[in-house]
Amino acid sequence: MDRSMMRKSVRGLTTYYNPDVGNAIRMDTNVNVLGSNPAAEAYIEGLRINTNTYPNTYSDGLRDALADLYGLKRDNFVVGNGSDEMINTAFTTFVEPGVTSVIQPYPSYSLYSYFTQLSSGIMKEAELDEDFQLDPDAMIGKGEDRKGVLIMPSPNNPTGNCFRTKDIEEILSKHEGIVILDEAYSEYARKTMIDKVDEFDNLIVCKTFSKAYAMAAFRVGYMASNLKVADMLNSVKVPYSLNGISEGAAIAALKDRSFVERSVSMVEEQRPKLAKKMETLGFECYPSDANFILARAPIDHAKLVEGMKKRGILIRDFGTKRRTENCVRPTVGTEELNKLMTDAMEDIIAEESR
Numbered sequence: 190m191d192r193s194m195m196r197k198s199v200r201g202l203t204t205y206y207n208p209d210v211g212n213a214i215r216m217d218t219n220v221n222v223l224g225s226n227p228a229a230e231a232y233i234e235g236l237r238i239n240t241n242t243y244p245n246t247y248s249d250g251l252r253d254a255l256a257d258l259y260g261l262k263r264d265n266f267v268v269g270n271g272s273d274e275m276i277n278t279a280f281t282t283f284v285e286p287g288v289t290s291v292i293q294p295y296p297s298y299s300l301y302s303y304f305t306q307l308s309s310g311i312m313k314e315a316e317l318d319e320d321f322q323l324d325p326d327a328m329i330g331k332g333e334d335r336k337g338v339l340i341m342p343s344p345n346n347p348t349g350n351c352f353r354t355k356d357i358e359e360i361l362s363k364h365e366g367i368v369i370l371d372e373a374y375s376e377y378a379r380k381t382m383i384d385k386v387d388e389f390d391n392l393i394v395c396k397t398f399s400k401a402y403a404m405a406a407f408r409v410g411y412m413a414s415n416l417k418v419a420d421m422l423n424s425v426k427v428p429y430s431l432n433g434i435s436e437g438a439a440i441a442a443l444k445d446r447s448f449v450e451r452s453v454s455m456v457e458e459q460r461p462k463l464a465k466k467m468e469t470l471g472f473e474c475y476p477s478d479a480n481f482i483l484a485r486a487p488i489d490h491a492k493l494v495e496g497m498k499k500r501g502i503l504i505r506d507f508g509t510k511r512r513t514e515n516c517v518r519p520t521v522g523t524e525e526l527n528k529l530m531t532d533a534m535e536d537i538i539a540e541e542s543r
């Protein structure tokens with residue numbers, strides 16, 4: 190048994206980030222620091238279900254709730270097991286193995302290249318400018334790449350900034366292939382392009398309950414697009430992929446959006462404070478519209494992340510990657526969590542310079 194048994198196109202893949210967590214405080218995954226979603230918790234408390242029935246094939250209940258929220262139709266939506274499944278579905282639908290280019294900005298979300306390999310697409314990267322903004326011409330590409338699949342998160346991960354709407358719209362109108370806009374953090378930016386799915390017929394907006402909705406445990410993600418594209422996506426998506434408990438919890442969460450509002454306001458208040466404090470410690474913080482901050486460390490990134498871990502706090506390390514050299518990406522916490530983090534940082538930096 191060796192890896193030569195594997196399909197050639199996936200042989201190079203390795204397992205994903207899977208840290209030994211223990212009791213550490215997780216400021217490394219950008220989930221909601223206010224904890225569980227109360228409406229989802231209330232829904233599962235004392236829940237009685239018939240374990241012997243399949244959920245609805247395409248999660249119609251949740252699709253109806255989403256249609257209500259955004260003023261679209263049920264059939265504009267595709268729902269599944271996290272936006273990761275949604276991205277995989279979109280690639281399986283539109284990437285011709287060995288032929289189609291998948292173009293993503295750099296630096297951006299590392300899982301895009303994983304899904305590109307799964308679908309045997311040809312990965313291409315379009316360099317972001319100095320301010321981590323898009324170069325529309327580079328994204329759109331030339332020749333056959335004009336029909337490729339584009340994917341980008343806005344706000345971008347790990348840089349934190351939103352891309353300019355005018356750049357995204359230029360890309361949508363000039364690019365001839367599918368454009369996936371991954372809005373995993375869009376609640377924090379109070380900005381979405383989901384209302385544009387009928388204006389741009391190549392637009393797929395991908396969203397998740399994992400971040401601002403505080404429901405990563407349930408694995409719920411969805412896409413919105415015009416009716417024709419959504420029908421193509423639903424024909425490819427794994428049937429029943431979203432389990433019934435997760436679907437019910439997501440519907441419950443959509444009925445009580447006050448928790449999300451409270452979470453977003455908290456981040457808006459704490460983000461500048463955290464950045465300011467980190468800057469006094471010598472970090473260089475990049476502007477963020479999300480619930481995390483990309484920051485260049487004043488000491489060696491690995492020593493910082495290791496020191497934080499020893500003090501029981503995990504933050505994400507991007508220090509060995511091009512463009513984010515020596516950078517870390519902490520999630521924005523509550524006032525208390527941020528103090529814990531910056532006290533630990535201060536301590537480690539002082540220790541290093543002794």
Ligand SMILES: *Cc1c(COP(=O)(O)O)cnc(C)c1O
Pocket residue numbers: 270271272273274298342346371373396397398399400405408409410
């Ligand atoms: C966290 C994250 C997601 C969410 O993925 P899920 O599968 O819905 O949990 C998607 N895209 C980006 C850029 C993310 O950071």
